[in-house]
Amino acid sequence: MIELLSKNYADYVSRGLKRCELLNTEIDNDICCFNISAFDLDSIVRKNEVLIIQSESIMEHLSTYMSNFISVLLVNKDGYVLSEKKCNGIKSKSSSNINIPVGGRFSEKFNGNTSISTSIIENKPICLLGKEHYCKSYYDYATLSAPIYDNGEIIGVLAVIGLKENVNTHTLGMIASCAEAISIGVVAENSKKEILLKTKSERAIAESITDGVLIVDKDGFVNYLNQVGADILCVDREKSLDKHITEVVDFNPVVLNVLKTGKCYIDKEFILTNKAGNKLHFVKTATPIKDEAGNIVSVVDTFRKIKRVHKMVNEMTGAYANYKFDDIVGSSSKLLECVHTAKAAAKSLSNILITGESGTGKELIVHSIHNYSDRKDQPFVSINCGAIPRELLESELFGYEPGSFTGASNKGRIGKFELADGGTIFLDEIGEMPLDMQVKLLRVLQDRKITRIGGNNVFDLDVRIVAATNKNLVDLCKKDLFREDLYYRINVMHVNLPPLRERKTDIPELIHHFLNKLSYQLNKDIKDISPNAMEKIMSYDWPGNIRELENIIERAVNICNGQVITEGDILIENINSITKKIKVYDEDNINEVEIVPLEVLERRAIEGALKKSNGNISLTANLLKVTRNTIYNKMKKYNLEV
Numbered sequence: 001m002i003e004l005l006s007k008n009y010a011d012y013v014s015r016g017l018k019r020c021e022l023l024n025t026e027i028d029n030d031i032c033c034f035n036i037s038a039f040d041l042d043s044i045v046r047k048n049e050v051l052i053i054q055s056e057s058i059m060e061h062l063s064t065y066m067s068n069f070i071s072v073l074l075v076n077k078d079g080y081v082l083s084e085k086k087c088n089g090i091k092s093k094s095s096s097n098i099n100i101p102v103g104g105r106f107s108e109k110f111n112g113n114t115s116i117s118t119s120i121i122e123n124k125p126i127c128l129l130g131k132e133h134y135c136k137s138y139y140d141y142a143t144l145s146a147p148i149y150d151n152g153e154i155i156g157v158l159a160v161i162g163l164k165e166n167v168n169t170h171t172l173g174m175i176a177s178c179a180e181a182i183s184i185g186v187v188a189e190n191s192k193k194e195i196l197l198k199t200k201s202e203r204a205i206a207e208s209i210t211d212g213v214l215i216v217d218k219d220g221f222v223n224y225l226n227q228v229g230a231d232i233l234c235v236d237r238e239k240s241l242d243k244h245i246t247e248v249v250d251f252n253p254v255v256l257n258v259l260k261t262g263k264c265y266i267d268k269e270f271i272l273t274n275k276a277g278n279k280l281h282f283v284k285t286a287t288p289i290k291d292e293a294g295n296i297v298s299v300v301d302t303f304r305k306i307k308r309v310h311k312m313v314n315e316m317t318g319a320y321a322n323y324k325f326d327d328i329v330g331s332s333s334k335l336l337e338c339v340h341t342a343k344a345a346a347k348s349l350s351n352i353l354i355t356g357e358s359g360t361g362k363e364l365i366v367h368s369i370h371n372y373s374d375r376k377d378q379p380f381v382s383i384n385c386g387a388i389p390r391e392l393l394e395s396e397l398f399g400y401e402p403g404s405f406t407g408a409s410n411k412g413r414i415g416k417f418e419l420a421d422g423g424t425i426f427l428d429e430i431g432e433m434p435l436d437m438q439v440k441l442l443r444v445l446q447d448r449k450i451t452r453i454g455g456n457n458v459f460d461l462d463v464r465i466v467a468a469t470n471k472n473l474v475d476l477c478k479k480d481l482f483r484e485d486l487y488y489r490i491n492v493m494h495v496n497l498p499p500l501r502e503r504k505t506d507i508p509e510l511i512h513h514f515l516n517k518l519s520y521q522l523n524k525d526i527k528d529i530s531p532n533a534m535e536k537i538m539s540y541d542w543p544g545n546i547r548e549l550e551n552i553i554e555r556a557v558n559i560c561n562g563q564v565i566t567e568g569d570i571l572i573e574n575i576n577s578i579t580k581k582i583k584v585y586d587e588d589n590i591n592e593v594e595i596v597p598l599e600v601l602e603r604r605a606i607e608g609a610l611k612k613s614n615g616n617i618s619l620t621a622n623l624l625k626v627t628r629n630t631i632y633n634k635m636k637k638y639n640l641e642v
Helices: 002-008 010-022 038-047 049-065 115-122 171-208 227-233 255-261 306-316 333-346 362-372 390-398 435-447 473-478 484-490 504-521 531-538 545-559 598-612 617-624 628-637
Strands: 069-076 081-086 126-129 141-150 153-163 212-217 222-225 265-273 279-290 296-305 352-355 380-384 424-428 449-451 458-460 464-469 493-496
Touching (some): 010 126, 038 049, 049 069, 049 171, 115 141, 115 153, 126 171, 212 227, 222 227, 227 279, 227 296, 255 279, 279 306, 333 362, 352 362, 362 380, 390 435, 473 484, 504 531, 504 545, 531 545, 598 617, 598 628
Parallel strands (some): 352 493, 380 424, 424 464
Antiparallel strands (some): 069 081, 069 153, 126 141, 212 222, 265 279, 449 458
């Protein structure tokens, strides 16, 4: 029987013997060598921890059943012994001489061919008997081994060693079956670890993102809720798990509609109110998860607070203040007094009005106020009231709901006031704001609430309002071009910027500042300005203020051929020499008349007609050649009463 086995494996044996000859293996070498440090051995054991654990019980049973053998061995793919179990073998002189410690190594260079090395090389179960081994130390023994796999890759072998006469036809099959069982256990354990690691990673990702994440199963029970989501929904995270979503929140959860319809939604705005009266305002994305048959098995719902959305919009659109008080150039007493007032206003919560001629640096002061205030880390949103058409100004300021007017986006839009919530809104050129918009702005200032166009939801506002104008609002109030009540609302803290002609001592400092900046921007090497050029600049009154001065210096830097700007490089156009009066003529007179906006003329005409008709709407309409409905609409527009 043994001879038959030897014949079956003669090809593997011959290849093994030839390898040993090529390696110059000493035929008298010992059964096992030990040449590894304690550190390296500990590293190998830790690396093969799963293999060792999965082999433990199988090796224990195998050592009991194979009582005629000497040892059961677990060896890694490099030939190092990971574990050894002594069998209840024959206590002979031969068996007592065998010592195979953990860390011992089977190597064809040192120990010759064995079933262990041959199994790894040939990738199959192997049995070697007596002189089929190269080294004499194995001539009385048999070695049997079978590979252990992890996803098709050999990671080690299960082996036994014993006297050669105790081997029978079933021994190798038993070893192979046990090795296969270990392989199955290793694959299962590694798969389990991978799943646990993947789950842990997914949870770590869900916990690290700044959005709320909610997962409900097909029946609406909460499978997962991250801490951010729990905070947004104002619920206890641990108590929410495994409960139905309707038991978790005290409002109608919209995620149930996704379970019902199977339709997802992306970045949809929701405004909900819980039983405590707290308003929950967030943007949600809900996606149904379906199996291969198309059945919904769960819904993943991600949501974020609307304030975070606003913050992202502001960051992407550059809604932040760029300047600080340190960026203001000048040291005149009037400028320093203005900066002192502005700093005091910055620390206040009251509304601020910035006045000054065009080009005096009102915007720079507004930016500086925001960055000096407690709201410096919050949004800074600016809007030019004179640059936006009157029919669009309301939607820009207050936003609108989907389809609320012709041309409106079907997704709606948030307004500037909402974007500025928590921070500062800068209303530039507020003197250009139409009268009907002034009424709506006044209401916002009084109530600190807004409602989008076409909407019903009322939004509370926490926003600092800073307005700026180059006009005399008091004169506009007298001419009924600006509401007096609005003027008092915005003019709580007042900062008036002096014109450049009143702070000429700052001009040299401003010039050198502009020279440095513009020389770098225009790739020029301008070092200074000549005394004559400086005298020419100082003698001019600068009606366009700092903006005009910068324009003149930029032109001079461009045309200057040397390193010093000369008097000839300073080209000043006195805009005051150009007539600014606009002449209009009536049919009978060729005299200049005052230009008044049509809105003011219209309001005056309606007021005069109402007074003349003693409040009779029909008579008023006849006098003005319009319909009664037109009169009613205009009275509503201008807030007129009979």
